[in-house]
Amino acid sequence: MTPIRSASIEVAVVASALVASFAVAGLVLAVIGADPIEAFRILVYGAFGYPEAIGYTLYYATSYMFAGLAVWVALKAGIFNIGGEGQAYLGGLGAALVCLFFDGLPPILLLPLAMMSAALFGAGWAAIPGWLQARRQTHVVVTTIMFNFIAGALMTYLLNNWLLAPGGGSPETRPFAPQATMPALHDILALVGINIAHSPANLSLLVALIAVACTWTFMFRTVWGYETRVVGANPHAARYAGIDPGAVIVRTMLISGALVGLVAVNEVMGVHKRLILDFPAGAGFVGIAVALMAGESAIGLVLASLLFAALAQGSLDLVIDMPMINREIVRLIQGVLILFCGALPSLFRKPVLRLLAPRREIAAPAGAS
Amino acid sequence: METATQILLLIAAAIRLATPLLLAALAGIYAERSGVIDLSLEGKMLAGAFAGAALASVSGNVWVGALAAMATGILLSLLHGFATVTHRGNQVVAGMAINIAMAGLIPTVAQAIFALGGQTPQLGPAQRFLGLVLPFADGDGLVAQTYARLLSGHNALTWLAFLAVPATGWLLYRTGWGLRLRAVGENPYAVDTAGLPVARLRYQALVVNGALAGLAGAYLSMAANAGFSRDMTAGKGYLAIAALIFGRWAPVPTMLACLLFAFADAVQAQLQTVRILPSQFVGALPYILTVLVLALVGKGGGMPKALGIPYIKERGV
Numbered sequence: 001m002t003p004i005r006s007a008s009i010e011v012a013v014v015a016s017a018l019v020a021s022f023a024v025a026g027l028v029l030a031v032i033g034a035d036p037i038e039a040f041r042i043l044v045y046g047a048f049g050y051p052e053a054i055g056y057t058l059y060y061a062t063s064y065m066f067a068g069l070a071v072w073v074a075l076k077a078g079i080f081n082i083g084g085e086g087q088a089y090l091g092g093l094g095a096a097l098v099c100l101f102f103d104g105l106p107p108i109l110l111l112p113l114a115m116m117s118a119a120l121f122g123a124g125w126a127a128i129p130g131w132l133q134a135r136r137q138t139h140v141v142v143t144t145i146m147f148n149f150i151a152g153a154l155m156t157y158l159l160n161n162w163l164l165a166p167g168g169g170s171p172e173t174r175p176f177a178p179q180a181t182m183p184a185l186h187d188i189l190a191l192v193g194i195n196i197a198h199s200p201a202n203l204s205l206l207v208a209l210i211a212v213a214c215t216w217t218f219m220f221r222t223v224w225g226y227e228t229r230v231v232g233a234n235p236h237a238a239r240y241a242g243i244d245p246g247a248v249i250v251r252t253m254l255i256s257g258a259l260v261g262l263v264a265v266n267e268v269m270g271v272h273k274r275l276i277l278d279f280p281a282g283a284g285f286v287g288i289a290v291a292l293m294a295g296e297s298a299i300g301l302v303l304a305s306l307l308f309a310a311l312a313q314g315s316l317d318l319v320i321d322m323p324m325i326n327r328e329i330v331r332l333i334q335g336v337l338i339l340f341c342g343a344l345p346s347l348f349r350k351p352v353l354r355l356l357a358p359r360r361e362i363a364a365p366a367g368a369s
Numbered sequence: 370m371e372t373a374t375q376i377l378l379l380i381a382a383a384i385r386l387a388t389p390l391l392l393a394a395l396a397g398i399y400a401e402r403s404g405v406i407d408l409s410l411e412g413k414m415l416a417g418a419f420a421g422a423a424l425a426s427v428s429g430n431v432w433v434g435a436l437a438a439m440a441t442g443i444l445l446s447l448l449h450g451f452a453t454v455t456h457r458g459n460q461v462v463a464g465m466a467i468n469i470a471m472a473g474l475i476p477t478v479a480q481a482i483f484a485l486g487g488q489t490p491q492l493g494p495a496q497r498f499l500g501l502v503l504p505f506a507d508g509d510g511l512v513a514q515t516y517a518r519l520l521s522g523h524n525a526l527t528w529l530a531f532l533a534v535p536a537t538g539w540l541l542y543r544t545g546w547g548l549r550l551r552a553v554g555e556n557p558y559a560v561d562t563a564g565l566p567v568a569r570l571r572y573q574a575l576v577v578n579g580a581l582a583g584l585a586g587a588y589l590s591m592a593a594n595a596g597f598s599r600d601m602t603a604g605k606g607y608l609a610i611a612a613l614i615f616g617r618w619a620p621v622p623t624m625l626a627c628l629l630f631a632f633a634d635a636v637q638a639q640l641q642t643v644r645i646l647p648s649q650f651v652g653a654l655p656y657i658l659t660v661l662v663l664a665l666v667g668k669g670g671g672m673p674k675a676l677g678i679p680y681i682k683e684r685g686v
Binding site for chain 2: 028032033082132137138141147161328334338342344
């Protein structure tokens with residue numbers, strides 16, 4: 001099968017899974033008495049219909065790209081890192097510490113330092129479950145979930161007792177100095193004379209796109225990336241080839257945690273401009289759906305991030321216009337997409353193959369594909 | 370006597386807190402002993418908690434609620450089975466998908482039906498599992514107090530959960546069905562060669578799993594609380610998985626693991642009142658304990674050998 005043909009089959013499989021997921025959500029809406037077509041129209045308008053909306057969608061997409069990359073990298077090594085939520089939260093601590101205590105530095109030093117700190121804290125929080133999986137065979141899904149809860153408690157404690165703004169009532173840090181924040185896209189573009197609508201979209205978007213490119217290069221063009229994929233495909237074969245699967249798992253979890261730690265660069269340094277409670281707001285879980293939809297494609301990952309960003313942004317309008325709908329409906333679509341793309345691809349692959357492939361290819365033995 | 374009463378109260382609280390964990394962990398034992406990793410306990414509990422409270426509230430009958438919780442759990446189990454047994458999909462991913470989908474579906478449906486911000490109405494006494502006071506539970510002295518505090522006052526679901534432990538042991542180790550179920554989790558190829566239906570056995574295990582997981586949820590909304598509220602499972606489905614790993618996939622050790630986690634939770638609740646440690650740290654104790662316990666036991670023995678591996682029937686060429 002040619003690469004173009006197999007790529008088009010992958011696209012068709014994901015597209016049909018997407019349509020099916022929306023159909024499920026639409027069915028739920030119809031059952032609870034909301035008009036699904038109207039809801040879809042409001043959703044699309046809310047996400048792309050006006051300039052601010054597009055900016056907000058890009059802002060959400062930035063976080064989801066980092067979170068999706070983190071899950072994607074780990075999946076390639078055969079590990080399911082669902083602790084992105086807690087790792088991003090810790091990344092926020094890393095970013096905030098630098099932004100609060102080193103804000104005397106010039107931005108050209110301060111911003112990269114804060115980013116590195118966010119990545120480092122995220123990586124550190126991911127390293128423990130990674131090490132436990134590699135050396136003690138503890139189930140990484142269970143430990144990363146536990147680490148999400150522990151991260152939540154730790155951050156609530158730190159924000160309430162150590163990082164609380166002096167005289168502040170709510171558990172959050174003082175606002176960062178202006179030079180310790182990521183510049184907004186509308187401010188950057190205004191410098192070169194382009195005026196766009198004000199939105200939370202910021203320079204982190206560029207960082208996210210660079211991260212996507214770097215991650216793909218790492219995975220498919222470097223020895224470490226190759227080792228990661230071998231371990232993911234077959235740990236026993238990896239061991240025969242002289243690769244230590246445990247070391248690869250720890251390394252991959254470090255990379256995964258670092259990537260999702262960068263969510264904080266977008267949220268904490270770019271938008272809130274201070275450390276607040278629960279700022280990841282479910283981005284870590286959205287990353288699972290993004291990664292499973294992406295498959296082998298970097299463009300797929302960016303598009304999947306945009307899709308969930310559009311859902312996140314569009315659902316805000318939806319809740320206002322249709323009060324009987326709950327914003328959580330978006331999580332239903334995420335869950336159903338994860339089911340269809342991650343666990344039930346054969347459900348869609350068979351009909352797609354029947355439609356797209358000529359007869360003789362279907363008749364070929366299963367191992368040949 | 371004062372200290373003794375305190376300890377008795379703590380143990381009684383641990384028994385109550387252990388009940389949903391135990392029901393869910395036993396549910397997990399059935400699925401995993403048949404070779405299917407079940408990470409969807411959390412989602413099944415959440416759906417069961419809502420379905421139970423909703424139907425109990427609408428019908429006014431506690432048993433209708435319990436049946437609805439079981440049916441909801443079974444429905445989700447069948448979905449899990451459709452993805453992982455029939456279509457041989459990734460069991461871990463399918464489980465997480467169910468959890469995330471339920472975290473979205475349940476608040477949506479709750480809001481649509483009751484319009485109470487994702488909650489069900491407060492349940493009255495006839496719609497809940499209330500504590501059953503046993504006869505003669507009013508004496509003084511240590512023995513009488515122990516009897517009154519530890520045995521008396523528990524509700525029907527707590528009794529069911531702890532009675533389900535020997536029942537599960539008997540089913541798994543003393544019946545032909547249990548033997549076949551364990552065999553299908555260890556070596557489905559041998560089971561298939563013996564002419565037994567691998568897929569049907571795994572579906573049977575999943576049906577029992579769904580019923581128990583739904584009841585675990587019903588305990589939260591219909592016994593421990595008077596109604597469903599958002600995020601009420603709070604990771605208990607995952608704690609149950611940790612408990613069954615710690616318990617080596619065997620009923621009695623799993624029960625002890627559930628009691629340990631529940632005891633940590635009960636101590637945590639007590640420590641919150643005396644405030645010698647930061648409340649957040651104390652609140653995270655059960656989760657920290659879970660990680661420590663898992664790190665301590667590691668993979669160890671007892672894990673069904675075919676766990677997580679979809680069964681693909683060999684075909685003659």
